[in-house]
Amino acid sequence: MATPFTRSALDHELQNIRDDVLRLGSLVEEQTERAVRALKDRNLDLARQVVAVDERVNQLRYKIEEQCLTTIARQQPAAADLRLIVASMHMAVEMERMADHAAGIGSVVIRMGHEPLLKPLIDIPRMQIICCEMLHQAMEAYIKGDVPLARAVVKRDEEVDQLYNQVLRELITYMIGDPRTTTRATYLLWVAHNLERTADRVTNLCERIQFAVTGELGDLAPEEDEN
Amino acid sequence: MTDTVPPANVPAREAAPPVSAGALTAKMHVDNLSVFYGSFRAVAEVTLPIYDRRITAIIGPSGCGKSTLLRSLNRMNELVPSARIEGHIALDGNDIYAPGVDPVLVRRRVGMVFQKPNPFPKSIHENIAYGIRLYNGHMSRSELDDRVVHSLKRAALWDEVKDKLKQSAYALSGGQQQRLCIARTIAAEPEVVLMDEPCSALDPVATLKIEELMQELKQDYTIVIVTHNMQQAARVSDYTVMMMMRPDRAGEMIEFDETQVIFTKPRDKRTEDYVSGRFG
Ligand SMILES: Nc1ncnc2c1ncn2[C@@H]1O[C@H](COP(=O)(O)OP(=O)(O)O)[C@@H](O)[C@H]1O
Ligand SMILES: [Mg+2]
Numbered sequence: 001m002a003t004p005f006t007r008s009a010l011d012h013e014l015q016n017i018r019d020d021v022l023r024l025g026s027l028v029e030e031q032t033e034r035a036v037r038a039l040k041d042r043n044l045d046l047a048r049q050v051v052a053v054d055e056r057v058n059q060l061r062y063k064i065e066e067q068c069l070t071t072i073a074r075q076q077p078a079a080a081d082l083r084l085i086v087a088s089m090h091m092a093v094e095m096e097r098m099a100d101h102a103a104g105i106g107s108v109v110i111r112m113g114h115e116p117l118l119k120p121l122i123d124i125p126r127m128q129i130i131c132c133e134m135l136h137q138a139m140e141a142y143i144k145g146d147v148p149l150a151r152a153v154v155k156r157d158e159e160v161d162q163l164y165n166q167v168l169r170e171l172i173t174y175m176i177g178d179p180r181t182t183t184r185a186t187y188l189l190w191v192a193h194n195l196e197r198t199a200d201r202v203t204n205l206c207e208r209i210q211f212a213v214t215g216e217l218g219d220l221a222p223e224e225d226e227n
Numbered sequence: 228m229t230d231t232v233p234p235a236n237v238p239a240r241e242a243a244p245p246v247s248a249g250a251l252t253a254k255m256h257v258d259n260l261s262v263f264y265g266s267f268r269a270v271a272e273v274t275l276p277i278y279d280r281r282i283t284a285i286i287g288p289s290g291c292g293k294s295t296l297l298r299s300l301n302r303m304n305e306l307v308p309s310a311r312i313e314g315h316i317a318l319d320g321n322d323i324y325a326p327g328v329d330p331v332l333v334r335r336r337v338g339m340v341f342q343k344p345n346p347f348p349k350s351i352h353e354n355i356a357y358g359i360r361l362y363n364g365h366m367s368r369s370e371l372d373d374r375v376v377h378s379l380k381r382a383a384l385w386d387e388v389k390d391k392l393k394q395s396a397y398a399l400s401g402g403q404q405q406r407l408c409i410a411r412t413i414a415a416e417p418e419v420v421l422m423d424e425p426c427s428a429l430d431p432v433a434t435l436k437i438e439e440l441m442q443e444l445k446q447d448y449t450i451v452i453v454t455h456n457m458q459q460a461a462r463v464s465d466y467t468v469m470m471m472m473r474p475d476r477a478g479e480m481i482e483f484d485e486t487q488v489i490f491t492k493p494r495d496k497r498t499e500d501y502v503s504g505r506f507g
Pocket of ligand 2: 293294295453
């Protein structure tokens, strides 16, 4: 009677949760990449696909939440197991919102139609690449329980913020210079803003990873430099 | 139960502050306690506060000395001739093992409820009256009756038994019998109540009733419970003591903390494994 539940059933359910969180992570990564590619290539079909696939993301998020609830109810996990489950639930919600940002970019591309771009895209694709790398590494930190890696990911949010500010300043100069560019500038601003929010949400994922590993809740500040 | 008027000689006490409240008083203090059965050391060097009007759960694998530790808190271990202790246990700052201390008085202040409900083969009324008479001198019939009623109400059993006080306690269900035993224990007006796996013979509904009762009782009593059911410890207790056997089979305390910490982020890897079901 020392063990009130069978460990192997719990391990199995935890593995399913982890697998689905990873699947959600790669789906969101793909959505973000495709949304920005649709913008670069002015591919309306691809943009529509991104918007349509968002429904699948929502379903996967609810599936993960349900699995977590069931596991809590049936297995009564404690300590690290419980923390992993609770962290996974939060992460699923967070990633679903990240996919909303990708779908948001898709909608902007659809609204832009075939109107020419205000300016060549340079910083926005870079923001997307960093966002996807951050998300990828966050998933790695989640699976490995690697808090230093999660902390390193958080640090990269600064790069995205800097690019966002750069895009913002540049677009404002266009708008001031020629108010007729406002609409087209606003499109790109929306896109950049969605990516900036995506990176913010990756830092939230990293905080949940820290919680799963250490039990500490709260900001995951980048580690102070040693020198 | 709030409408119950306590008999005059039961001092009214303030409601217990929430667990998070700063000032906690240790009702008992276990200091470097070892318990031996002959030459076998069953409990080794346990130091532990038992907080006033809180529920402390003792958990750990079978044979790690939980019951032995519990029984040492009211000198019940002395009923085993080979048993002896080293170290100290204080109740309100006074050593309960000091020479000249009457173990019967210790057991009046620190009552005990056992694993199997063990009512006497007598009426419900007689069972409680026994608990009262055990430690009190003569009292009038009406005073005794009042206190029987009070104890039954306090143990949340009154509504179920008020019409059958003269019936045998054996006619009650297992859960009711256990609440009767709790009523009998608190009829003696203890300050601390020890419970050794009080629900292990009960079904889930009866178990929940006992757990509810414990929450009610902790307003007035300090409770220490041994349980092999970790979910029960997580549900009912404020503090948890995690025990484990050393290689020499002596039981030691490996972690003591707020229950919420033990079940969400324990410090010791062995506690983590145990509460996660990874033990054994
Ligand atoms: N009366 C006794 N005489 C000798 N050894 C005992 C006695 N009671 C318990 N023990 C031994 O002490 C150890 C702790 O027992 P116990 O306190 O009952 O553990 P737990 O309650 O954690 O299962 C065990 O090894 C047990 O065999
Ligand atoms: Mg025992």
